[in-house]
Structures are given as structure tokens and as C-alpha cells.
Amino acid sequence: MSRRKTERLLNxxxxxxxxxxxxxxEQIRFAVPGxxxxxxEAFQRMFERDKNELREIGIPIEVQKDPWxxxxxxxxxxxxxxxxxxxxxxxxxxxxxxAAQVWQRASLAEAAGGAMLxxxxxxxxxxxxxxxxxxxxxxxxxxxxxxxxxxxDRRAVTFHYRSGGSxxxxxxxxxxxxxxxxxxxxxxxxxxxxxxxxxxFRLSRIVGDVTPTGRPGTVEVPEGTDLRALVAYGGxxxxxxxxATVRVRPGTCQGLRHLAREVRPGDGWDEADIxxxxxxxxxxxxxxxxxxxxxxxxxxxxxAVIRRLKGALH
Amino acid sequence: MNDRLPRLLALVPYLMSHPGASVPxxxxxxxxxxxxxxxxxxxxxxxxxxxHTPGDLIDVSWDGGEILIDNADTIARPLKLGVDEASALLVxxxxxxxxxxxxxxxxxxxxxxxxxxxxxxxAAAISNQVTVEVEAAPGALATVTDAARRGRRLSLVYYTPGxxxxxxxxxxxxxxxxxxxxxxxxxxxxxxxxMRMFRVDRIQEVAVLDVAADPPAEAEPMDVxxxxxxxxxxxxxxxxxxxxxxxxxxxYYPVEEVEELGEGRQRVALRARDQGWLVxxxxxxxDSGRVVRPETLAAxxxxxxxxxxxxxxxxx
Numbered sequence: 001m002s003r004r005k006t007e008r009l010l011n012x013x014x015x016x017x018x019x020x021x022x023x024x025x026e027q028i029r030f031a032v033p034g035x036x037x038x039x040x041e042a043f044q045r046m047f048e049r050d051k052n053e054l055r056e057i058g059i060p061i062e063v064q065k066d067p068w069x070x071x072x073x074x075x076x077x078x079x080x081x082x083x084x085x086x087x088x089x090x091x092x093x094x095x096x097x098x099a100a101q102v103w104q105r106a107s108l109a110e111a112a113g114g115a116m117l118x119x120x121x122x123x124x125x126x127x128x129x130x131x132x133x134x135x136x137x138x139x140x141x142x143x144x145x146x147x148x149x150x151x152x153d154r155r156a157v158t159f160h161y162r163s164g165g166s167x168x169x170x171x172x173x174x175x176x177x178x179x180x181x182x183x184x185x186x187x188x189x190x191x192x193x194x195x196x197x198x199x200x201f202r203l204s205r206i207v208g209d210v211t212p213t214g215r216p217g218t219v220e221v222p223e224g225t226d227l228r229a230l231v232a233y234g235g236x237x238x239x240x241x242x243x244a245t246v247r248v249r250p251g252t253c254q255g256l257r258h259l260a261r262e263v264r265p266g267d268g269w270d271e272a273d274i275x276x277x278x279x280x281x282x283x284x285x286x287x288x289x290x291x292x293x294x295x296x297x298x299x300x301x302x303x304a305v306i307r308r309l310k311g312a313l314h
Numbered sequence: 315m316n317d318r319l320p321r322l323l324a325l326v327p328y329l330m331s332h333p334g335a336s337v338p339x340x341x342x343x344x345x346x347x348x349x350x351x352x353x354x355x356x357x358x359x360x361x362x363x364x365x366h367t368p369g370d371l372i373d374v375s376w377d378g379g380e381i382l383i384d385n386a387d388t389i390a391r392p393l394k395l396g397v398d399e400a401s402a403l404l405v406x407x408x409x410x411x412x413x414x415x416x417x418x419x420x421x422x423x424x425x426x427x428x429x430x431x432x433x434x435x436x437a438a439a440i441s442n443q444v445t446v447e448v449e450a451a452p453g454a455l456a457t458v459t460d461a462a463r464r465g466r467r468l469s470l471v472y473y474t475p476g477x478x479x480x481x482x483x484x485x486x487x488x489x490x491x492x493x494x495x496x497x498x499x500x501x502x503x504x505x506x507x508x509m510r511m512f513r514v515d516r517i518q519e520v521a522v523l524d525v526a527a528d529p530p531a532e533a534e535p536m537d538v539x540x541x542x543x544x545x546x547x548x549x550x551x552x553x554x555x556x557x558x559x560x561x562x563x564x565x566y567y568p569v570e571e572v573e574e575l576g577e578g579r580q581r582v583a584l585r586a587r588d589q590g591w592l593v594x595x596x597x598x599x600x601d602s603g604r605v606v607r608p609e610t611l612a613a614x615x616x617x618x619x620x621x622x623x624x625x626x627x628x629x630x
Contacts, residue, residue: 003357006318010361013323017388018363031364057320058396082391084432092425095416099406099425108402114320115399120343121324121392123331132462134491134500134535137409137446152397152440165559167578178443184494185565204565227445254480255473258518288594289478291622306626311601312619 008034012050013059017081022064022073083122093126098135100126106139107148137181141203144179146210147188151176153216156193160207169207174199175219178227187231190219200231244274244282245296252292256285269294279304287312318354320393325354326372327392329383337379352376363388397440400433404441412448413492414455448495452515455490457522458499462487465527468501471519472512476591480518481505486527488535490514500536502529509536549585552592553607556580560602563595581606593618 011032016023029035029043036042051061051074060080065072088096100116103109116126139145143159150157157176162169176190185202192199247269248256257263260272276282283304286295295302321344328343329335341351355374362371362385373384404426411422430438454470461468470483487501488509497514551570556563558578563569571583586592589611596605596615605612 006322007357007360009319010322010358011364011366013319014361014388015364033366053319058393081393083394086428086432088425088428091421092428095407095410095421095425096403099403099410102406102409103402108398108405111396111398111402112406115395115403117321117324117328117344118392118395118399121326121328121331123327132487132489133459134489134493135406135410136491136493137406138494148398148440148444151443152401152436162558162561162578164562167558178445180444181446181495183447183449184496202565221443227443228447231447253478255475255478258473258480284598284600287600287622288598290594290597290618291625294625302626306623308600309597309619309623309626312597312599312604313616313623314604 004034008032009050009053013054013076016061016074016076017078019075022062022075024069024071024073026071028074083118086119086122086124088124088126093124097126098133102135102137103139104136106137107145108139138184139186141186141206143188143203143206143210144186146212147176147179147203150210150212150219151178153212154219154221155212155216156214156219157210158213159210161201162205162207164202164205170194172199172201173213174201177219177221177225179203180227180231182228182231189225189227189230198230239277241275241277242298242301244276244286244298244301246272246274246286247294247296248272248289249292253289256289256293276301283308322354322358323389324392326358326383326386326389329374329381330386330390333382334380337376337381340381355381358383358386362386395429395433395437397433397436400429400437401441401444404429404433404437405444405446408441409446409448409495414451415459446495448492449497449515452497452517454517454520455497455514457520458487458514458517459490461522461527462490462499462501467523467525467527468499469521469523470512470517473516473518475516476588476594478594484523485510485512486529486533488529488533501527502533509533511536546585546587549587550589550608551583551585552605552611554582554584554596554599554603555606556582556599556603557601560599563599563603589614597622 011034012028015028015031023031025044025047028047029037035046054061059076062075062077063072064075096119100112103112119126147157156173158171158173160169161172171194173193174188174190175193176188178190179186179188185204188201188203190199191197243261246256247266250265250270256272256274260274262273264271274282279301282301286293286305287308295305325340325344328340332340337348337351341348344351346354355376358372359374360371364370372386375382407422407426407429410416416422458468468485468487470485471480472483473480484504485499485501487499489500491498491500491511499512499514499517501510501512502508503510554560554563555575556579561578561580563584564572564580564582567584569582569584573581575581592605592611593615596603597619605615
């Protein structure tokens with residue numbers, strides 16, 4: 001942006017803040033340097049653009065239209081513009097300093113940095129976090145920013161999605177209720193209009209762009225929506241807990257022994273009880289342990305292990 | 315987007331609330347070099363109230379490097395926080411609230427209340443819809459954090475799933491990191507003679523030694539921007555072909571290259587320090603993936619699968 005334009009916008013902000021009664025476009029044209037005094041159309045276009053730019057950075061311009069006036073009047077109300085007085089105790093400032101570093105280099109870093117700058121400008125002494133605690137959340141998925149905006153603006157989105165293990169990519173129209181980071185992965189939860197049901201999507205499985213569809217302010221988050229619970233179970237029943245019996249060679253399979261409910265020493269093999277819900281997940285883990293572990297049952301989990309091992313033969 | 319105007323609208327109030335601040339100090343706060351800051355000051359100096367007579371303009375001086383500002387009362391306060399700005403901080407604060415150090419403490423509550431007050435309803439609403447889940451504090455966390463604070467050496471019994479090994483280690487802690495909701499201890503490991511990240515939930519036993527931490531000079535915090543575990547350039551490059559059921563590989567591990575082969579199949583290239591880990595990975599994949607390169611690894615996978623299946627023979 002040119003220096004002249006920045007100057008004009010800053011003067012416009014000062015002008016609209018300093019006036020107690022709304023000013024017409026014509027009054028503003030002569031009060032703020034840089035507007036075209038000769039060409040009406042050029043001025044109108046420029047003034048419209050300037051108003052939009054100020055609104056984009058969060059400046060509330062009030063428009064007043066009185067029935068007895070031909071033209072609307074504009075002003076900025078101090079109370080809705082200014083950061084209210086805010087003071088932080090030293091312990092509060094320390095906590096805020098920690099919070100501010102969380103998004104470093106993630107897509108919200110700029111927003112957090114902007115907030116901290118405004119607070120500092122408002123005289124709040126914020127400590128830069130020092131010490132041995134480091135906090136970081138990453139938002140590497142390109143879908144994060146458009147989904148954050150969609151949640152913020154309460155509008156539906158369209159994207160293409162590949163479900164886990166699926167060959168095809170399908171189009172989804174989703175009313176997002178929220179986004180959640182769990183074990184390093186981001187999920188979006190919402191109402192899937194295509195499937196007419198509650199669904200959880202992993203951001204890393206979104207293919208291509210996320211496009212807002214529908215008007216802002218139209219998504220209603222149902223009362224009592226529990227994002228954590230929905231992501232934890234993916235909307236499905238995780239199934240009952242069962243116990244597998246696994247034989248392991250003495251001195252091997254340390255991780256398994258640590259997680260086992262019980263390990264009974266035996267002749268050549270120790271026997272471990274492992275609690276599981278999903279036989280396929282269990283099978284992947286046990287197959288990875290190679291010849292040091294043998295599963296005796298239940299039969300479906302045992303079959304799943306054998307199937308994986310046969311699949312790895314070639 | 316224009317970022318200079320928001321900066322100027324914060325710069326003026328900053329200068330009003332910090333009279334006499336030095337040019338280098340202010341430049342640092344705003345992430346500018348000194349020349350850029352002076353250009354900002356020169357621009358501000360040309361602005362002011364309608365009329366724009368000398369008495370209407372903002373008065374700025376930076377003689378001798380001390381910045382003084384006057385006649386800028388209309389923009390003496392910064393602009394209120396935007397929804398994104400306040401939410402970014404609120405989401406982070408709520409995440410902090412899940413840490414044992416802050417749980418139940420009222421400090422967080424006070425900060426959240428003050429921020430919500432200065433930001434309006436929109437920010438409070440969205441910050442409830444964006445959640446960073448933090449794992450339940452592992453048993454070793456309090457001890458590890460305390461040792462990092464006091465600079466004491468730690469003795470650990472640590473489980474490495476990649477090699478399925480439990481090893482004793484002595485570690486000089488440098489910091490405790492919460493990355494994407496998981497706790498890590500970063501420190502100088504005397505067993506590896508290198509910096510290492512340890513997942514705190516994989517520490518099976520921990521004791522603080524009566525020895526001051528004394529890491530060597532080359533012990534520098536690691537850059538975790540690209541994820542906590544990064545393979546080294548010198549590790550062997552391995553190529554796998556996976557079916558849709560094996561696509562989790564590229565979501566789960568740092569991979570060098572992913573090529574789509576159609577119908578959801580992928581060719582994935584990744585580096586790993588440890589061939590044993592790769593064999594385990596291939597066994598886990600079963601028929602949802604196969605090693606393309608190197609052939610020695612593919613042969614080792616087939617051989618291990620065969621030996622393992624022998625355990626099941628006769629009783630199938």
C-alpha cells in the first residue's frame with residue numbers, strides 16, 4: 001500500500017473519531033486530504049474502498065441515516081473503537097505471555113501477535129515467557145484457516161474428503177460446529193448435509209480447498225455439543241472391551257508387557273492378557289512384534305494377525 | 315491486506331503510554347528495523363485533525379533517539395481486539411487450563427474474564443468451539459518439570475516403541491515442551507551423547523539425581539517447528555507402496571515424498587534410522603503396503619513374516 005493511501009486512511013480514522021456528529025461523505029471529502037476534489041465518481045469509489053478497508057481491520061464505522069437528510073452520515077464511536085482499560089497483575093501477565101507463544105509459526109500466530117501488540121500499546125505490561133516450559137500447537141493442515149473462519153462466521157463449507165481406507169474422494173457439505181486438536185491431529189466436527197448426520201473429519205484427509213457455502217450466521221451449534229466426545233468416538237460406538245491372550249518370548253516385547261493387565265511366566269513363553277476393543281488395531285500391533293509374540297485368541301483377532309503376516313510375505 | 319495502518323494505530327498509543335521510549339526498543343516491539351520505524355514516525359507526523367494546520371497535526375520527535383509524541387489524543391487508545399485476535403489468545407489460555415500447574419488456579423480465570431470483557435461475545439463463542447486437547451498429565455511430568463526448573467540431572471527408565479526397548483538413561487533437562495497437546499522432555503542424553511526429545515508418557519521410572527545438570531556447550535534446544543521427530547538426511551531412503559488402508563503412514567510419519575497412484579493408492583518415500591523399525595512397520599501394514607525399495611529390506615520383511623507364521627503352523 002502506498003504511503004499516501006496509508007496517510008489518507010489514518011487521517012480518515014482521526015477525522016471520524018474526532019467528530020461528535022456524523023459527517024456526510026461530502027464533508028469528509030473536504031476534511032481529509034487526498035480525496036479527489038474534482039471528480040465525484042472517483043471520490044465515491046475511493047471512499048467506498050476506504051470504508052471497506054477500515055472495516056476489514058475491525059474499525060466500527062457507524063452509518064446514520066436521518067429521514068430529513070439526503071445523505072447518510074458517518075462517524076466512529078469512541079467506545080466501540082477503543083480497547084477498554086485493562087490491567088493485569090504480574091501473575092496474569094505471565095500466563096498471558098505463555099498463551100501468546102502457543103501459536104508461534106502456526107496460522108494464528110499473526111492474530112495472537114496482533115492482540116499482544118494492542119495490549120502492550122494499551123499500557124499492559126506483558127511478560128515475554130521465560131523459563132523451561134515451551135508450548136506449541138501447530139496447524140500444518142491447509143484446511144485449518146478456512147475452517148476456523150467458517151466456525152467463526154457460522155457458515156457451511158464444501159470440501160472433498162477421503163475417508164480412512166477409502167479408494168475414492170467424495171464431496172461433502174458440512175455445517176461446522178467446531179475444530180479440535182487431538183494427539184497432534186486436527187478434526188472438524190459438524191453436521192454433514194450430504195449424509196444428513198453428525199460426522200467427524202480429519203483435516204489431513206481433506207483433498208483440495210475448503211470453500212465457504214451458504215450465508216454467514218446460519219450454522220446453529222446444537223446445545224450441549226461435546227466436541228471431545230464426538231472426536232474420541234468418531235460418532236461410532238467403540239465396541240465392547242475384550243481380552244486377548246498373547247504368548248511372548250521371555251525378555252522381549254517390553255511395551256506389550258507394560259500395557260498387559262497380567263503377565264504369567266511360563267515354559268519358553270510368557271503369557272500376557274491384553275485388553276482391546278478393535279481387533280484390527282490389535283492385529284497391526286501384534287504383527288509388528290514379529291516372531292516374539294503369538295496370539296492364541298480370541299479367534300477373530302488371531303485370524304486378523306495371520307492375515308496381516310500372510311500379506312507381508314510378498 | 316494493509317498491515318501498516320493497524321501498526322500505526324498501535325504505535326501511537328504505545329508511544330503515548332511509553333513516553334521517552336528509545337528508537338531501538340520500540341522498533342523491536344513492533345518487529346521493525348530502525349529505518350522502518352523512523353518512516354512510520356514521519357508518516358504519523360503528517361497526520362492529524364481536519365484542518366491540518368500545524369496545531370492540528372500530531373507532534374512527534376525522536377531527537378537523540380528518545381521518542382516523544384503529543385497532540386494525538388483522538389487515537390491515544392489502541393483499537394479493541396478483533397475476534398481472531400482475542401480468540402487466538404483465549405483458545406491458548408483454555409489449553410493452559412488443562413495443565414496441572416494451572417488447573418484449579420484462579421489466575422487463568424481472571425485473565426480469560428478480562429480478555430472476554432475487552433473483546434466482546436463473538437470471541438468468547440468461537441474460542442469455545444476451537445479446542446486443543448491436552449493429554450492427561452503423565453505420572454512423570456511433575457518430577458521432570460521440577461528438575462528442569464531447578465537444573466537437576468534426571469535418571470530415567472524410558473520405553474522406545476520403535477525398537478521395543480526399555481533403557482535406563484541419564485538426562486540433563488533443558489526444557490519441558492507441550493507440543494500439540496503432548497508432553498515432551500528435551501534434554502542432553504548421556505546414553506545417546508546427543509539432544510533427545512522424550513515423550514513424558516513413555517518414561518516408566520524417573521528420579522531426580524543429586525547432581526546439577528551440566529549439559530555440554532553443544533546442547534542447543536531443538537527446532538520442533540516441523541514436528542518433534544525428524545529423520546536425518548543421512549538415514550536410508552525407503553519406498554513403500556500402500557493401498558487406501560495404508561494411507562495413514564503419510565499422515566502419521568514425516569515422509570519425504572508422496573505420489574498418488576490412483577484409486578487411493580500411494581507411493582511413499584521416507585527415511586528411517588532403524589531398519590528394525592521399518593520391518594515392524596511393514597508387518598503391521600500386512601497386505602495394505604509393501605516395500606518397493608531397497609530389496610534387502612523387502613526380503614527381510616518377507617523372511618520375518620515367514621518365521622512368525624511358523625509359530626502358528628500346526629495349530630491353525
